[in-house]
Amino acid sequence: MSNPLSLDDDYQPRPGGLAARARASVSGGQQANYLQNLNPEQRRAIETTEGPVLVLAGAGTGKTRVLTTRIAHIIATGLAFPSQILAVTFTNKAAREMKERVGHLLGGVAEGMPWLGTFHSVGTKILRRHAELVGLRSDFTILDTDDQIRLMRQVIQAEDIDEKRWPARALAAFIDGWKNRGLTPDKVPAGESAAFANGRGGKLYAAYQARLKQLNAADFGDLLLENLRLFREHPDVLQSYQERFKYILVDEYQDTNVAQYLWLRLLAQGRRNVSCVGDDDQSIYGWRGAEVDNILRFEHDFPGATVVRLERNYRSTGHILASASHLVAHNEGRLGKTLHTEDEPGEKVTLTGAWDSEEEARLIGEEIEALQHKGHSPAQMAVLVRISAQMREIEDRFVTLGLPYRVIGGPRFYERLEIRDALAYLRCVANPTDDLAFERIVNTPKRGLGDATIEQLHVYARKARIPLMQAARQMVETDELKPKPRSTLRELMAAFGRWASRIDGMKHNELAELVLEESGYTDMWQKDRTAEAAGRLENLKELVRSMEEFPDLGGFLEHVSLVMEASDNDSTEKVSIMTLHGAKGLEFDTVFLPGWEEGLFPNQRALDESGKAGLEEERRLAYVGITRARRRAKIYFASNRRIHGMWQSTIPSRFVDELPESHVEVTEAPAHYGGYGGSRFDRAQPFSGSTYDTPGWQRAQARSRETGGGGFGESRQSGFGGGQARKGPLLIEGELVAKSSVGSDFSTGDRVFHVKFGNGSVAAVDGNKLTIDFDKAGRKMVLDGFVQRAG
DNA sequence: CCACGGTGAGTTTTT
DNA sequence: CTCACCGTGG
Numbered sequence: 001m002s003n004p005l006s007l008d009d010d011y012q013p014r015p016g017g018l019a020a021r022a023r024a025s026v027s028g029g030q031q032a033n034y035l036q037n038l039n040p041e042q043r044r045a046i047e048t049t050e051g052p053v054l055v056l057a058g059a060g061t062g063k064t065r066v067l068t069t070r071i072a073h074i075i076a077t078g079l080a081f082p083s084q085i086l087a088v089t090f091t092n093k094a095a096r097e098m099k100e101r102v103g104h105l106l107g108g109v110a111e112g113m114p115w116l117g118t119f120h121s122v123g124t125k126i127l128r129r130h131a132e133l134v135g136l137r138s139d140f141t142i143l144d145t146d147d148q149i150r151l152m153r154q155v156i157q158a159e160d161i162d163e164k165r166w167p168a169r170a171l172a173a174f175i176d177g178w179k180n181r182g183l184t185p186d187k188v189p190a191g192e193s194a195a196f197a198n199g200r201g202g203k204l205y206a207a208y209q210a211r212l213k214q215l216n217a218a219d220f221g222d223l224l225l226e227n228l229r230l231f232r233e234h235p236d237v238l239q240s241y242q243e244r245f246k247y248i249l250v251d252e253y254q255d256t257n258v259a260q261y262l263w264l265r266l267l268a269q270g271r272r273n274v275s276c277v278g279d280d281d282q283s284i285y286g287w288r289g290a291e292v293d294n295i296l297r298f299e300h301d302f303p304g305a306t307v308v309r310l311e312r313n314y315r316s317t318g319h320i321l322a323s324a325s326h327l328v329a330h331n332e333g334r335l336g337k338t339l340h341t342e343d344e345p346g347e348k349v350t351l352t353g354a355w356d357s358e359e360e361a362r363l364i365g366e367e368i369e370a371l372q373h374k375g376h377s378p379a380q381m382a383v384l385v386r387i388s389a390q391m392r393e394i395e396d397r398f399v400t401l402g403l404p405y406r407v408i409g410g411p412r413f414y415e416r417l418e419i420r421d422a423l424a425y426l427r428c429v430a431n432p433t434d435d436l437a438f439e440r441i442v443n444t445p446k447r448g449l450g451d452a453t454i455e456q457l458h459v460y461a462r463k464a465r466i467p468l469m470q471a472a473r474q475m476v477e478t479d480e481l482k483p484k485p486r487s488t489l490r491e492l493m494a495a496f497g498r499w500a501s502r503i504d505g506m507k508h509n510e511l512a513e514l515v516l517e518e519s520g521y522t523d524m525w526q527k528d529r530t531a532e533a534a535g536r537l538e539n540l541k542e543l544v545r546s547m548e549e550f551p552d553l554g555g556f557l558e559h560v561s562l563v564m565e566a567s568d569n570d571s572t573e574k575v576s577i578m579t580l581h582g583a584k585g586l587e588f589d590t591v592f593l594p595g596w597e598e599g600l601f602p603n604q605r606a607l608d609e610s611g612k613a614g615l616e617e618e619r620r621l622a623y624v625g626i627t628r629a630r631r632r633a634k635i636y637f638a639s640n641r642r643i644h645g646m647w648q649s650t651i652p653s654r655f656v657d658e659l660p661e662s663h664v665e666v667t668e669a670p671a672h673y674g675g676y677g678g679s680r681f682d683r684a685q686p687f688s689g690s691t692y693d694t695p696g697w698q699r700a701q702a703r704s705r706e707t708g709g710g711g712f713g714e715s716r717q718s719g720f721g722g723g724q725a726r727k728g729p730l731l732i733e734g735e736l737v738a739k740s741s742v743g744s745d746f747s748t749g750d751r752v753f754h755v756k757f758g759n760g761s762v763a764a765v766d767g768n769k770l771t772i773d774f775d776k777a778g779r780k781m782v783l784d785g786f787v788q789r790a791g
Numbered sequence: 792c793c794a795c796g797g798t799g800a801g802t803t804t805t806t
Numbered sequence: 807c808t809c810a811c812c813g814t815g816g
Contacts, residue, residue: 088806089805091803091805091806092805110805118805118806119806120805120806121806124805142806145806189805206800219806220805220806221806223806224806256804284803285803285804285805287802287803287804288804288805386802386803387802387803388802388803408798409804446792450792482806561806562806563806579802579803579804580803581802581803581804581805582804600802603802603803604802605802605803606802606803620801643801644800644801782805
């Protein structure tokens, strides 16, 4: 990666660069070898270079391949130089992969693609070149979420708003949302502005933006928003980029938010050679501002667009693909694709009910061990959960079994406390105007520079309109500070002066080490006797090590603010545990999908907050989950799960009913499970085995034989058994499930007993679903099969 | 400045 | 239940 801070023009390719090599590789006249082994649709997606192109690429249809080959093709045929192609992705990982693959296709390293990157990195690059046009300097700092919140807290305090009632986090969420939608403070709808701090939301947003400018800083949202402003207020700048980018490519188009969409549209309106690749069925980020509509209205925005559907799946077996397709077909708002595979049907998708989440974890553990015995690698298995809270039980079980696993997601390397602290030190050294960084470390390690001193600094700095560090330097020369903080601060400032003077003189990673050493930061952790301290020191070492890859301190800091990634150099074979969101774009031979229960998945909150749109997004998430599997997809649900510490009786997800029966095998949990080491409640009422032995299960089974549908305790309109796609809208709000036509033997007022919740009285009856006021556990909704008459 | 207890909340997450 | 956060008291 070239130094991202350098502003020199890379418009012309270097001699002997990628383009030259690429042209050489196709000069023989025969078909370019990168076009071999592509199916006709893929070729169309690649060879339609001119005009707008929308590629609807289903899961596993070779989306990345099309994108990378398209770039290679444009370069190889001499249509554009690498520096004239804009290619944007969402994640650094995707960008890196693309870079590698393009390079591979053209037989070289794709160093000549300066405009291949994430939306944010490309946005930053453009913004740095024209920073002064939007009130920033080209060396502006990029704030992370932490800095953002702290800054907002200051803004809220300055406005004298009760921080308890209106937390900075909430404001951050609002502002983020507005920025995602491309809204500057003056454009915020009054109704939304009113939603925070009695109508002061918009005002706070404006104040926050003003503070950012003062600090010469931008947050993530600004990286795009300020680009929009730049393009709108300076048409000449926009035009220069429109001319430069002969071809524009977009990955994961279904995930673009409004700001990204507007940005793309502005840039693409020049030459109109824009191609977007995406899959509406995999849009799972609506909650953070992604607009599926962007993909749905592509043809409207770019009339005459070529639409290519990639429907041949190269990843999964027949049963897996059929299950996923059938499930997602229940969504109404979709463009519709029919995926097919030439692979064998393979193993059916399995569906297993467990008594509770502990048993579920046990079953998954057993299955993994069984597969391992058959020679399957743990690295080719993944457990995909809906929410992180599900991970713990799975992990606990794996620990017990000694199964190697890796949790993917969670706190990233650069989000760790010690890394942020260390970076704050470095930021102060590199940029003495970085107030937020200075505030972060001025008293870390503890040096007796407490709130009172900081406040004095602030007052001074505000009055003189200078950065905190400069204020500190001046103040230690006065007698405004108490003697002790004064001398401490003087020492600290002297140290910063010393470090800053060595930026050019020594290697930046050595300087970092020196700073951490002399500041007492390393020492602080060495003295710390807590369990994490050793790991934190290790992380600090890793940080210093990773700096070697960058040309200088500035380059490194730019990298960390945009590329928040943990280095994972652990190559041992492990089962992956991650959220469904985290699994997008990945694939595994075997995928375990636990927790398919109403309320959890689909998630009740998604339903409550977003209604039908929320349900459909949840369903797409299920689709993403199943389609991660190459050979085996294993779905689980439990009848009881502990939520917020309380055991809840749960019913299987409606998605279970929406799977096609002919592609799914319902597996019985082995009978011996209930007996051993079971949950603490197992002992309360011994039962011979799994859910399948409970009266409720048996009754559900009997019912499903009668009706040919349902089967899992709740028979809904569509058929798991019937194999028919549902018609008409789904019932989603207000009720956990649709009404059942099957009545219950219980009636209001009956005294009943539940194995987990104890005694209670029936408050309401809805089909076979009872609302019960339990004497101890409170009001719950349970299926009648799980209770018996008390007495 | 730290340690403790009380309180409240509790999807999904990248950049 | 469990974690994070805040406020208080030593």
